[in-house]
Amino acid sequence: MVTLKQLAKELNVSISTVSKALNNSDEIGEETVKRVKELAALYNYKPNKVALSLKQNKTKTIGVIIPNILNHFLAKVLFAIEREATEYGYNIITCISNESLEKEIKSLQLLANGSVDGFILAVSKETQMKNETAHFNKIINQGLPIVMFDRVANDVLCDKVIVDDFDATYNAAKMLIGEKRKHIAFMSTIDDLSLGKLREKGFLKAIDEEPRITGYVLKLAEKDDEQKKIMKFLKDNKMIDGVISADSSSGVIALNTALSYGLKVPKDISVMGFTSLTIANHCIPRLTTIRQHANDIGACVTKLLLNRLQHKSSEELEFSTKIIKTSLVKSDSTL
Amino acid sequence: MVTLKQLAKELNVSISTVSKALNNSDEIGEETVKRVKELAALYNYKPNKVALSLKQNKTKTIGVIIPNILNHFLAKVLFAIEREATEYGYNIITCISNESLEKEIKSLQLLANGSVDGFILAVSKETQMKNETAHFNKIINQGLPIVMFDRVANDVLCDKVIVDDFDATYNAAKMLIGEKRKHIAFMSTIDDLSLGKLREKGFLKAIDEEPRITGYVLKLAEKDDEQKKIMKFLKDNKMIDGVISADSSSGVIALNTALSYGLKVPKDISVMGFTSLTIANHCIPRLTTIRQHANDIGACVTKLLLNRLQHKSSEELEFSTKIIKTSLVKSDSTL
DNA sequence: TTGAAAGCGCTAACAG
DNA sequence: CTGTTAGCGCTTTCAA
Numbered sequence: 001m002v003t004l005k006q007l008a009k010e011l012n013v014s015i016s017t018v019s020k021a022l023n024n025s026d027e028i029g030e031e032t033v034k035r036v037k038e039l040a041a042l043y044n045y046k047p048n049k050v051a052l053s054l055k056q057n058k059t060k061t062i063g064v065i066i067p068n069i070l071n072h073f074l075a076k077v078l079f080a081i082e083r084e085a086t087e088y089g090y091n092i093i094t095c096i097s098n099e100s101l102e103k104e105i106k107s108l109q110l111l112a113n114g115s116v117d118g119f120i121l122a123v124s125k126e127t128q129m130k131n132e133t134a135h136f137n138k139i140i141n142q143g144l145p146i147v148m149f150d151r152v153a154n155d156v157l158c159d160k161v162i163v164d165d166f167d168a169t170y171n172a173a174k175m176l177i178g179e180k181r182k183h184i185a186f187m188s189t190i191d192d193l194s195l196g197k198l199r200e201k202g203f204l205k206a207i208d209e210e211p212r213i214t215g216y217v218l219k220l221a222e223k224d225d226e227q228k229k230i231m232k233f234l235k236d237n238k239m240i241d242g243v244i245s246a247d248s249s250s251g252v253i254a255l256n257t258a259l260s261y262g263l264k265v266p267k268d269i270s271v272m273g274f275t276s277l278t279i280a281n282h283c284i285p286r287l288t289t290i291r292q293h294a295n296d297i298g299a300c301v302t303k304l305l306l307n308r309l310q311h312k313s314s315e316e317l318e319f320s321t322k323i324i325k326t327s328l329v330k331s332d333s334t335l
Numbered sequence: 336m337v338t339l340k341q342l343a344k345e346l347n348v349s350i351s352t353v354s355k356a357l358n359n360s361d362e363i364g365e366e367t368v369k370r371v372k373e374l375a376a377l378y379n380y381k382p383n384k385v386a387l388s389l390k391q392n393k394t395k396t397i398g399v400i401i402p403n404i405l406n407h408f409l410a411k412v413l414f415a416i417e418r419e420a421t422e423y424g425y426n427i428i429t430c431i432s433n434e435s436l437e438k439e440i441k442s443l444q445l446l447a448n449g450s451v452d453g454f455i456l457a458v459s460k461e462t463q464m465k466n467e468t469a470h471f472n473k474i475i476n477q478g479l480p481i482v483m484f485d486r487v488a489n490d491v492l493c494d495k496v497i498v499d500d501f502d503a504t505y506n507a508a509k510m511l512i513g514e515k516r517k518h519i520a521f522m523s524t525i526d527d528l529s530l531g532k533l534r535e536k537g538f539l540k541a542i543d544e545e546p547r548i549t550g551y552v553l554k555l556a557e558k559d560d561e562q563k564k565i566m567k568f569l570k571d572n573k574m575i576d577g578v579i580s581a582d583s584s585s586g587v588i589a590l591n592t593a594l595s596y597g598l599k600v601p602k603d604i605s606v607m608g609f610t611s612l613t614i615a616n617h618c619i620p621r622l623t624t625i626r627q628h629a630n631d632i633g634a635c636v637t638k639l640l641l642n643r644l645q646h647k648s649s650e651e652l653e654f655s656t657k658i659i660k661t662s663l664v665k666s667d668s669t670l
Numbered sequence: 671t672t673g674a675a676a677g678c679g680c681t682a683a684c685a686g
Numbered sequence: 687c688t689g690t691t692a693g694c695g696c697t698t699t700c701a702a
Contacts, residue, residue, distance in 0.1 A: 001448070001449060001477065001478075001679095003678095003679060003680090004679065004680065005679075013688075013689085014688065014689045014690075015679090015680085015689090016680095016681080016682080016688080016689065016690080016691090017687090017688055017689070019679095019680065019681060019682090020681090020682090020688090023681085025682095027687065027688080028687065028688075029687055029688085032687080032688085046444075046447070046448040046449075047448065047679080047680070048389075048448060048449040048678090048679050048680070049448045049449045049450045050385055050388045050389045050394065050449045050450070050678090050679080050680095051389055051449070051678075051679035051680045051681090051694090052679080052680065052681085053385045053694095054383075054385045054386055054389050054678090054679080054680080054694050054695070054696095055679080055680050055681055055682095055693085055694055056680090056681085056694085057694070059385065061428070069404075069410050069413060069414050069417075070407065070410055070411060070414065070613070072405065072407075075404050075405055075410055076405060078404060078429075079404050079405060079431060082404075082429065082430065082431050083431070083433075086430070086442075091428050091430075091445070091446070091450065092428065092429060093396070093426050093427065093428050093429075094413075094417065094427060094428075094429045095417065095421070095426075096414060096417050096418070098418075107421075109381075110426070111426070112381070113336070113381040113382065113383060113384045114336060114381075114383040114384045114385045114386070114695090115384045115385070115426065142336065143336075226616075227616060227617070227619065227621070231619075249613070249617060252617045253617050253619075256591075256617065256618060256619040257619060259594065259595075259619075260594075260619045278405070278584070279614070279617075281561075281562060282562070282584060282587045282588050282591065282614075283591060284562065284566075284588075284591040284592060284594075284595045286562070336695095338694095338695060338696090339695065339696065340695075348672075348673085349672070349673045349674075350673090350674095350695090350696085351672080351673060351674075351675090351696095351697080351698080352671090352672055352673070354695095354696065354697060354698085355672090355697090355698090358697085362671065362672080363671070363672075364671055364672085367671080367672085382695080382696070383694090383695050383696070385694090385695080385696095386678090386694075386695035386696045386697090387695080387696065387697085388678095389678050389679065389680095389694090389695080389696080390677085390678055390695080390696050390697055390698095391678085391696090391697085392678070449679090
């Protein structure tokens with residue numbers, strides 16, 4: 001990489017002259033500016049990012065900590081964050097916590113040494129289960145802002161972007177009730193997440209409001225053979241005529257299971273889930289889904305962070321919690 | 336963030352003393368080392384990464400450029416890269432080219448300003464179609480090593496990690512032929528990728544070797560309604576009794592289509608694809624898959640880059656191309 | 671055993 | 687209009 005020094009030497013001017021010329025300072029003569037710019041272009045000069053960061057004490061880099069990049073929803077949010085960040089001239093350093101508190105702490109610590117200007121993250125499963133927040137507060141006290149999305153730590157004072165989880169399943173259940181379904185099951189592989197609990201509560205609320213409806217709940221653990229459990233569950237509970245899945249996989253499996261049992265979907269049973277459109281469209285019939293608008297979430301979370309970074313006196317800025325409403329995309333697996 | 340300067344001031348010693356003490360230099364007295372370390376621990380001192388990078392002229396950061404993070408295979412490789420890089424004390428800056436040549440060039444340029452020590456990337460679709468390589472060579476000439484995986488630019492001199500695409504589909508077809516299938520279809524949404532073409536060639540070779548077998552090829556474009564096309568294709572070609580999918584989705588859809596047509600899988604028709612295990616296990620019966628060992632690929636590609644970075648005189652190091660063999664995971668959608 | 675000073679690449683206040 | 691200088695945080699050589 002060419003440096004200012006080298007350009008200066010070759011042009012027989014001082015380093016600062018070169019710097020100013022390249023930055024269009026009106027202190028420098030037209031002719032000089034031209035000479036400098038030409039040589040810089042010739043050598044493909046790019047200001048060294050590291051030196052700039054050191055000088056300006058900001059890196060224009062965001063640390064993003066994601067619990068699981070194989071989760072389609074989280075990957076989609078990451079995608080949106082990257083796009084939005086790039087748009088504003090920021091890079092992202094990605095760490096994957098792998099649902100582990102320890103890795104989350106490590107990643108945070110590792111990047112809090114001047115590598116990034118702030119963080120965007122979704123809290124890991126283990127962190128949520130242990131209700132650990134000290135590591136977040138430590139970072140914030142060091143002056144690095146955090147913005148959380150989807151899985152947030154309620155007790156930490158920071159910007160947040162979440163989904164209307166309770167309402168989503170409440171409305172979903174209402175919809176199935178509207179279809180005259182009588183035996184509705186709720187399936188979840190994410191019972192240990194607080195948003196998983198919210199989704200269950202929304203479902204139960206809707207069921208409770210209708211005395212003639214029976215609700216069922218199937219909780220699946222990480223290590224379970226999901227397919228086996230769901231097949232057994234639907235075999236043992238033949239009266240079930242509606243399924244709401246709280247996660248991205250169990251709805252798909254429930255749909256396929258129903259079909260394999262010879263049921264007609266949606267005539268005999270309705271199925272819906274928080275599945276990505278891509279996957280939902282692999283199903284025949286296509287699965288009705290609750291869309292979480294990962295794109296909007298990613299854009300929103302990035303804007304919140306950048307806004308805070310650009311405010312000199314970020315102290316003055318109130319912390320906000322944005323709720324991105326889900327929407328029901330009716331497809332062919334419901335009436 | 337606390338700096339050496341602040342520690343030095345508080346301890347009434349010089350900056351260099353503090354630095355040396357923290358780096359366990361034996362130049363410094365035992366007592367002083369202790370005092371320094373205690374204060375550093377108290378203030379949670381961490382050497383500023385940016386300053387270190389500037390000083391040492393290396394960032395311990397890898398630029399990773401991925402065409403599409405929603406592709407499960409690519410996401411999995413990214414996951415593995417992140418893990419491996421972290422293991423060796425490297426961070427990754429992720430850019431998503433979104434299959435666009437322009438974005439790929441931009442990302443490369445943007446990070447080639449001292450932000451990263453080297454690149455890991457899979458070539459974007461557009462780049463492959465236009466057979467563009469100048470931007471890669473430019474980066475390499477700047478002294479930044481590139482390691483490519485999966486989708487590589489053959490004409491660029493650099494380390495590469497690929498999959499045995501030809502053999503994978505050749506063997507897959509052989510397997511279906513061994514099942515006495517007579518009418519075997521090959522489906523692909525990735526015909527524009529060179530690895531997509533290789534997979535087709537492998538399939539065709541196997542078909543050509545068996546005069547009594549009929550091969551069919553269905554190519555799907557990005558914007559197609561995959562499900563509709565596949566349903567039509569299987570309806571129009573009722574004699575098909577075997578399907579090999581070159582991508583992650585068409586196999587799943589073909590399987591579901593067959594079921595929806597009342598066919599028994601695998602009795603009446605066998606289906607297999609390059610689908611991730613997660614998705615394959617949503618199917619009933621579970622889909623037989625060709626595993627690409629994303630983990631191994633990610634680990635291999637990272638090791639290659641780090642090895643090159645650690646070699647002072649990287650010139651001496653020969654460029655190598657590693658082939659990670661796929662393996663067939665037989666499941667319930669084949670005999 | 672400790673400290674002063676230079677330098678990584680850059681910007682900017684100040685001097686000429 | 688151009689150059690000198692200081693400084694961002696750190697390591698390291700050389701001097702004390």
